[in-house]
Amino acid sequence: MSLNTEKRKSGRVEFSRGIDVHMVAIDGTWRRACVMLDVAASEAKLSVTEPVEGLSLKEFFLILSTTGRAFRRCELDWINGEQIGVRFLETQAKSKKGTVSQ
Secondary structure, X not given: OOHHHHHHHHOOEEEEEEEEXXXXXXXXXXXXXXEEEEEOOOEXXXXXXXXXXXXXXXXXXXXXXXXXXXXXXXXXXXXXXXXXXXXXXXXXXOOOOOOOOO
């Protein structure tokens, strides 16, 4: 096993049954049900249950809760059949020039 693969798996949590989540366009024009198969601090693997062809997957929200209060801003990383990989985008506030963010 390569160091890169070991690093990737070390912080990853796999779900035996998956977690029901939704992908939603940034502008709210589309929504798709999917299942989160595993997750890490910066990425997740999803199984899509509805077609995603033709959707703008450059940037979207991944809704993690039924209330919509838990979500992550994402971008598509890869597609392999019904599975897709997403990267979580940083949403930290921009710091003023010369200051360091905590």
